[in-house]
Amino acid sequence: MNPTRRMWAFFAPVRGTLYWSTLLSSLTFISSIGLLATSGWLISNAALRPPVLTLEVAIVAVRTFALSRGIARYFERLISHNATLASLTDIRAALYTKLEELAPARIGIFRRGDMMARLVSDVDDIQNLPLRVFIPIVSATLTSIVASVLAIVILPTAGIILAISLLIAGLLSAQAAWRSAASSEKQSAALQGELTDSMIEFFAGAADLAMLDHTQQSLSAIKATDESLTQASLSRAFAQGLGAAIITAAQGVALVAATYLGVAAVNSGNLVGVNLAVIVFIPLAAFESITAIPNAVLALARVRGSAERICEILDTQSTSSAPETTSAVIDSRVQLADVTARWPNALDTTLSNISIDVPHHTRIALVGRSGSGKSTVAAILAKFIELESGLYSLGAIDTATLSDEAVRSHVVVSAQDAHIFATSVAENLKIASPSATETIDDEVLWNALELVELDDVVRALPEGLNTVLGDRGQTLSGGQRQRLILARMLLARADVWVLDEPTEHLDAEQADRMITRINEATEHSSLVLLTHRILDTVTMSHIYVMDNGQIREAGTPTQLESAGKTYSTLLNRERQAQHKLG
């Protein structure tokens, strides 16, 4: 089934309502035709000076049509919007459910903020499918049929020409709009993308360009791209107005034909004189509904693109169904044995033959620079990615036989790029509570904030714990975000904690204090600390040094320090730097 049809299927529960909306929309247009036609008949008849009583029906009809147009339109818009908004929520929920299955490894979207934003606006765009595509096109068709039938009853020849004119106007204007959308997509989309990219580069590289005395050259290159884009639009202009012009022309043809044929029919006695104005006035009002068609076609073109992107996600294969059996995990020992794994479709380092052992209630560290593969280990421990080979066991049970949820209820992973939600500080912290129903006292939250030295910062916020944080936690600095993520982590209940770079963005002294707090807080459980900073790891019981997806060194801190390899070199360098900084 094509993507647009699949999106349309989401509107199935409200389809009845949408049909009613379409009828009401047609009634709106028909009222206009009725108003003008009955008015014409009324004054033509009145000119013959009959008794006023014989005009009573026409007068009532004129007034009725004047009222029904507005009323029909009001209710059409009300019920169609209500139904559409309801279905949009269904699409969002369905998409979320699918994304929840896929997150984060099965799909690239979680690596690109702009792709996510685009997906969200794609969903918003689907509301145009009923509102700006279906209802206008179907009601224009119904209106045209009614107008043509009415005209045929009065004067068949004029009616048939009206029908043909309406048909041609609708089809040709739709085709013109479709072609102009396609050609603009073909000619300009790439150029426009190029222009946007080079402008972003120009802004981002402003300092570089000034230093290289290259600002003007770079500017002229961008202007040249802009010029090609402008030329492409200019050359397309002649096709641009065809849709509207076709409708004007078709209406004109129908009007002139109705006048000519009407006059001839009155002359020959085939048409009563009072109906002459009626047959001429119908084309004047009948084309109103057709004018919406070019826009409907353009909206359809956009909806199609959005629908394709949404369906692409809905069609992504999710992981082979995870086992639901939850064997009791008694021991919290975590072991990776000879594990090879990587993020699907990603450039990240592939882990090869990694073996890590975290016995019950021990603290170990994984050390390595960015890109060494530490975060991939965290993703494995969270069961975000599947193993290509090897074994991940928890309390001697192969995690492949455990549900993802069961593993995560024991092993809690705080990723380096953990999300801060655009909600209150309190809500952000409460996500860590083991169940949605369990409440956490404010006092507990304050304690956690105090541990990470964030209590003063939160107290200074306008509404304290209830202050809503901005988009992506932007009201906090990098270091503050890091500590909020840490506070949230400390509120969770876990047998094994996995912390990815908890001291990034912190200065040396604060980093040392945080490591002490983390050690204290995780005293009665296991800790896996992933860090690039060697000084964080000196109190750990075992250390693995990673590089390029492999473990290069392993041992206790004292063993590694005396081994004189990477670990000791880096440690000495850090101590030297600390010494320089005093």
Next chain:
Amino acid sequence: MRPLDPRLLRHASAAKTFMVFTTALGIITAGLVIVQAIILGELLASVFMDGKQLSSVRGQIVGLALIVIVRTALSWLNDVVATRSSALAKNQLRTAVMDKVADLGPVWVSSQRSAELATVATRGLDALDVYFARYLPQLILAAVIPLSVGVVILTQDVLSAVIVALTVPLIPFFMALIGKFTQDKVDSQWNTLATLSGHFLDLIAGLPTLKAFNRSKNQARAIREVGDDYRSATMGVLRISFLSAFVLELIATLSVALVAVSIGLRLVNGSFHLREGLIILILVPEAYIPLRQLGTHFHAVQEGMGAAVRLFEVLDTESPQEVSLGQQAPTEPQTVNFQGVHFTYPGYDVEALSDFTATFTSGTFTAVTGPSGAGKSTALNVLLKFVDPTKGTVTVDGHPLTELDTASWREKISLVSQHPWIPNGTIREAIAMAKPWATDSHIAQACAQAGLNVTDTHEFAAGLDTHISPSSGVSVGQRRRIALARAFLRDAPIVVLDEPTASLDGATEDLITQSIADLKARGKIVISVTHRESLIAIADQVVAL
């Protein structure tokens, strides 16, 4: 909001030309509408009442056909000219904005969200198409047609003219009234719409985090709940705004009915002629159409102008004064000395850099450290002459920096920024920017020093001729290595590195550390802003801010 922003006319001359054109077109259109109504009214009345034959009204039918042809041509012409004017205006605005940005300089740019600005200047401006093609012509028609049609009706029948004169102004009046009444509500509703999408986006972005805490399953229900809340809130507002549209619709249709019935009744008692009646009946609906259409395009105006207004803000920012040419910088500066330097950005109360004193000498590597916000970037901006200190002095071998010619000073510096600029071209072009007359062997040597292995066909398919472009996924590591190669090629006496190892893998970090040692050995003044221990460890001097 104003119907027509004068800044658009000021900054885009194409808009000015278009206004003249569309006004002319509007006046012609109004004339055609009136002539068509008169021809039709006369023709219908004479055939019906006076029994005129087809042969005697042939001229009028031909006239009608001519009007149809002209109106079709005008409709097409309007769209063609509107599309062209819109394209030109967009081009003019973009060009002006880019020139302005070049004028305002890197410090101003760094205060902007540049990706957003670029998107506004390209895709954002596309909304101007509808603004030109639909809104502006309707705006002119709304001014021309009700008035001219009203005058014609007045010449035919005073009563009908009074009905039109009383009801037409009600439309903008009600629009304004209802607009004022609902604007706040609608605004807050738009916020909810944004919030709803925002909520959805936030959940998706946070899915990995929710999953890590086993909290991702029950959120689909939250989406439904928030969606339903939103729907009822939105429908409340939509009811009001649809009701306002209903009132406007009613004013237009009821006045047509009113005119028709009053003419009908006067025709019956013989105080009126059919010809005038028909003309008026055809003209009355025309008086309301442009104003009602204007209302439906209002949304397009907001969208189209939103992007343009953002650009006007940029264009109306005051440019810094160009400093007159000063003294040439020393060819081989030996020491750069900051003495009690302070800097405050315009419009800010807090000093970005306060009392900074440091000396940088040739053949040494200085690491500048400090927490974010301490003034590291500001110190660099002062050094690069992007800003002048508000207090204190910087001297180069004893000459005050403020008195040195900016271009000649910048020639003495190689900058390796965090996200180095690369052109849309070959690797050779990207590196030769530093020294356009450099030979291939020089370039190759610089590449080797920067660890840019251009002969590795795995990484660079065509060696120095490999095409690179900002959009083709050049990694941060590659960019920095290109910038380092530029620095080696340029061979300037001062090398400034801004967080050169941030978000780099270990190998590239090692390479940059090695390059710094090389540069130092060649007697350069090497300065790096950094918080990485690996760089601090090799520094000869650490300046903490």
